[in-house]
Amino acid sequence: MSVYTTILRQIINGLQSGSIYALVALGYSMVYGIITLLNFAHGDIIMIGAYIAWLSMAKLSMHPAFAILSAILGCTLLGMLIEKAAYKPLRGSPRISLLITAIGVSFLLENLSQMVFGAKAQVIPSFSNIPSIFLGTIELSGTAVITLIAAAVSMLLLTFLVQKTKMGKAMRAVSEDTDAAQLMGININRTISFTFAIGSALAGIGAVLYCSAYPQATPTMGSMLGLKAFVAAVLGGIGSIPGAMIGGFAIGLAESLVSAIGLSVWRDGVVFAILIIVLLVKPTGILGRPMREKV
Amino acid sequence: MDKLVPLPSLGFIPERDLGSTPILDIHHLGVEFGGLHAVDDFNLIIGRTEIAGLIGPNGAGKTTVFNLLTNVYTPTRGVVLLDGVDIRGKSTAQLNRMGIARTFQNIRLFKDLSVEDNVRIGLHNAFEYSLGSALFRLPSYWKNERLAHDTALGLLSIFDMQSLADKPAGSLPYGAQRRLEIVRALATKPKLLLLDEPAAGMNPSETGELMENIRRIRDTFEIAILLIEHDMNLVMGICEGIAVLNYGRIIAKGTQEQIKSNPVVIEAYLGRRGEAKA
Amino acid sequence: AAPAAIVADQAASGETIKVGILGPHTGDYAVYGLAVKNGAQLYIDEVNKAGGINGKQIETIVYDNKGDSTEAITAFTRMVDEGITALIGDVLTGNTIAVVGEANPINMPMITASATAAAVTYNADTDTVYTNVFRTCFIDPFQGEKMAQYAAEKLNAKTAAVLTMTGDDYSVGLADAFKAKCAEVGISVVADEGYSKGDVDFKAQLTNILAATPDVVFCPNYYQDDGMIVTQARELGLTSAFLGGDGWAGVSAYASAEDLEGSYFCSAYAPGSTDAVKAFEAAYTAAYGADTLNMFAATAYDAAKVLVAALTKAEASGTAAGSDEYKQAVIDAIKTEGPSVVGITSETGYTFDDHNNPIKSAVIMTLTGGVETFKEMY
Amino acid sequence: MLEVQNINVFYGNIQAIRDISFSVEDGEIVTLIGANGAGKSTILKSISGLLRSKTGDITFDGKSIKGTAPHKIVAQGLAHVPEGRRVFLQMTVEENLDMGAFTAPRATFEDSIANVYERFPRLKERRRQIAGTLSGGEQQMLAMGRGLMSQPKLMMLDEPSMGLAPILVEQIFDIIQELNRAGTTILLVEQNAQMALSIANRGYVLETGQIVFHAPSSELLTNDAVQKAYLGG
Amino acid sequence: MKQAYKKIPMPVRYAINTLLFAAFLIIGVSLIQSGAISKYFTKVLMLIGINIILAVSLNIATGYLGQLPLGHAGFMAVGAYTAAIFMTRSGLDPSVSFPIGLVLGALSAGIFGILIGIPALRLKGDYLAIITLGFGEIIRVVLLNIDSVLGFKLTYGAASLKSIPKETTFLNTFLCVGIACLLIHTMMKSRHGRAVLSIRENEIAAESCGINITYYKVLGFTASAVFAGLAGALYAGYLGILNPSSFGFMKSIEILVMVVLGGMGSMVGSVLSATVLTAIPELLRAFSEYRMIVYSLLLITVMIFKPSGLMGQYDFSLSRILEKVFNRKPTRDTTNHKAGDKNG
């Protein structure tokens, strides 16, 4: 195999894993953008989505299409429930308290699902056989193509939602100043609920695509994924929708290229070093708006 | 180098010693924000113990001038001499140590800290002791802390605020917060005090009191004060010289009388009723 | 401290023998900790049902350590305070070494069913053996060396690649031994790749391995990861044979039969191979479900068996439980009684070498048609 | 139109408002004056629902609005231009105005925004500027403009003239009067009591959370105590 | 109206606190030696002590400086490894090498604090969080991979650094707790501490008060790192074995939870919550597999009902209580000062 194809292949590898990061990072950024909450439980919602997919296919032998739907729906409802039960009572509290609550929710979901689903990794049956695409000699798996497309479409839809719709406007107002938003006649509870619904639905989609690429569900699968997505979102400029995409792909590519040059044992370190360098050059991430404060 | 504007340009009280060099000497100061000339060719001289006013329509660039003088923004053009020293390239903190203190249009107190601590932070450089003396409570710590405490209460007494010393600054009413900001600025031992709309949110009697206090501060500490204000009662009441800014440029400079009757100023800023009142 | 049920149970005899079971029952490694806990408990329950040791019931004190060394130490100390006479555990190598640091000074007998690093029973820096520590599982170097040898002798491999989970002592330990042995047996290691815990995408590393076209790929990790690694490798078109350690047991559920075909791993036992094994598996599944039924359940069952044999002997010696003599008696008994204990994973009994490691030969398992099948003893 | 009965408001355990009652009739301009910290802003926040009163009742347009969520109160036609501007700092001027029209019918949007731009040409000049970089006075204009966008029945203004140049202060008061003539009821909080009283029908004087005086503006303007305390006379 | 509230003079306060602390140590040590406190309980106490140092140290960066660092475990790791390598390699008697190891651990973590602080503190908020997380992870990855350097066995990577003399005791742990709390207290209640606080409150205003914010940010961050290093060194001597995976992201989160739960910026809160959060999992042992569920539910509940943490920003002070006792009727002027009523 030539060096050229190896490199090309590595780039494709990076894009594949990157597209999952991107999708998850979108959900992260979405919620962050509105209530500046680093929703640590986001990765765990994906984990629950994966278990729902597993339950519905492996245990209830549902049709894959229904499994996908129930995973997305389940995540959406779970996200909204978490918001109502754990985050809403903390409105107006310091951000960091919310962060700790999110960490608590994350622990809770992980431990609950270990109890309910067991500690062992569960294998998720494949949803369908999506044919691969060939780029010359290099095979690009069907799920990867779909993940890429899903990430791109989600990004466009979200951008449209936030920029052009009334709900989007409400979301932006709430994100800046909840009191002033209320005085504009915006129902902040509904807006935040909606945001969580969207973010969690994205997590559901992420869960489905994640499971088709890496068909295993474990109680702790969400934490690493969540962390990487968080890094991706920040790298892209947290709160920025296209930024989340770029960040996701950047992390995916960085990971595979670091491995490609034979540094796989150092990979996490090198990826973080890249992240640090990017942030030092551009302190608010690749697409983050500089926070200017008028004096 | 450009020729200095003759001194004193704004010093209208000859009987007071304004010193041989002005405290502040600004030449052709300017800054742009993406093509917008927020301040343009700004020249001003302020005498050592002068109270000067900077007025002008909203968005004229007054606050920006303060931001340039404290290096919150870096000027794109111009030279500023503080007490004869060029201040280019100095950080905000360094400028403060050189003698420029300010208050903010949007109040910036240390809200969760007590009123006294707010002032003591202002006294940071006035009563120095090393980290070691602090950690091990050496005599210099005790001495300076006691002095700082006394000084802080002394400064608060200017506005009769000693009794509030233990309260969190954020819980004070608006007007008290403005006064506290002034005290904190004074604590840094400035030669030049910049006040950005000190009377905003105060009612006329409070403003009257503030006016007295500003004058007293100048007299006790013998410092120069440059203030921005839209309350003409205050400006006309205490400013010995006034500069009027519009679209980043000075459109008029002079005494109260000159400004009040300047048709350009009336047109751009004071308005009909203002003219009548003034 | 004793749970009510057990208190009632032992009311008759009035005295119990306390045994600690320690391991990660929550968190990332819960699947191993629970297997050890259940496996050991299964045997102890059998003994208790049959009347216990000399009429004394065995009471287990079970604590979770989340896979965290700090918790392992506090939990162990608490067990000691509560009067355990021996410990089954810990589960993870690092935690176990930490516990050994506490157990060795007080000469507390302990048998681990799963901590495979050589350092668990032997301190290389000071060249001392922790005489109170035993295990019923393989040691890392043994497995790594075995597989390198096997690759050279039986598979005629000339080149090998290694893919390890960096930061995991088990994985790194096996890989290091494998690489060292490769040099001896004339295999050149053409790619040495790593990944981190929690990773699910291994394509980047596998692409590098693919480019190096090795004869075999040594993947000494845990089965879920290995399943995913093999699947992704085949997706990329890597056709080399995969080799693994005992962490592979159970891999067949995590990759397709096709992808796994022709992989080898060494193991302590072959599931379903003998009647004894089948009976154990049935009993375990009935009591705890099949979820955590993995190799460590079997080695833990054996550990309990060895320990009970030793305790029986020590009880007979008449020394007071918990006394120094008693502990020493248990330790001695493990050595003397071990060889006669036929376990699930050792048909020939447990004979311990001078580093307290069991002398047993490896079972080489291979995957054919999606089934983990016994290939040969090696 | 607005009836406030016996409200008591607390910040934690500090009582800011003590048993206050007052009313605003349809078509009136009513002003609240009082020293710093007297509780003026607190009253407005309680009316618009941002703060809750422990007791009493607030009715707007005949309906009780106490305990109603702020966004519902706004939808009923009560606008509150809060103290300290509170514009959306990361949005442009135009987006801010758009937010003001959140509850207003879409059809009138073009007219409303043209109207605001006409009153504040500076805002039109800066329509694409991020509000956070506007000068203090410009932000104040924006806050006022944003309030106008919702076309309310009752408008509560908290110190609308703060930080504005004299010429603009005049304009603001002109606008208030104009709005009022066009049918909007106004509840005005001002430090510039002189001007506030000169356009108001009635005034309430507040001291430490209590109403101490209530009279038609003309009377307040000539009252000695009020003169001394609030008009700088 | 001022005055009237009698304050206990500072030196007296320090004396009272020192005596009480000494009494605590003496009672503790004698109870342990007499066996009244079990070994297990002693271990838990030592862990509590180590966690207290971790919490109060992170509290400097989080509570006082107002930043959100997520890489605190990294500093702990540096301290732990430095001390451990020194102790295992110096050939000195453990009773000599341990105190030196503690100092070295704290110092090396401090050096890392400076090195990381200077670039990291240019960023704000969540960007700072992520960059510190990154540095923390890099420290961990490096510790994993510098198993041996130039043939010299250094960290042993994944195989763990073993045989560290177990020199940590109740007494030396709590002496370190005392020293850490005292030094943090004396730093914070001084012009330097106030400068740090002013940055949390309002950076721009702090600058215009003449405070060199870069210096004080790095100072705060470094102080935070120093004590984390000290805790790490104690931890090394407690556990006897070090593995880089003990110092991952989750460890940093664990410490952060302690600080926030205690109340940001409250040292007493940090001490309290470090104690509670270390004790709870131990108390919940009986719940076995359920205990993490109970733990996370507790965490969520506390945050919901006490969002600003157990102690808020309040700092408990014994002498203040004594003062209250001595001044039954505080005559402090509590009425709000109104500019208006004077003129009325």
Ligand SMILES: Nc1ncnc2c1ncn2[C@@H]1O[C@H](COP(=O)(O)OP(=O)(O)OP(=O)(O)O)[C@@H](O)[C@H]1O
């Ligand atoms: N960072 C910035 N970016 C873009 N424009 C800015 C920035 N800062 C200020 N401006 C613009 O510069 C002009 C001058 O602002 P400045 O705050 O100095 O006004 P001002 O004279 O203080 O007005 P006011 O009396 O309303 O406070 C304004 O039009 C403002 O919008």
Ligand SMILES: Nc1ncnc2c1ncn2[C@@H]1O[C@H](COP(=O)(O)OP(=O)(O)OP(=O)(O)O)[C@@H](O)[C@H]1O
């Ligand atoms: N968020 C708060 N927390 C605690 N106390 C507060 C808070 N907001 C206001 N207060 C207190 O409530 C009282 C009333 O404040 P309010 O803001 O209503 O006064 P105001 O009349 O609007 O004054 P100003 O002229 O300064 O705007 C004051 O004593 C103030 O200190």
Ligand SMILES: [Mg+2]
């Ligand atoms: Mg201004």
Ligand SMILES: [Mg+2]
């Ligand atoms: Mg107000």
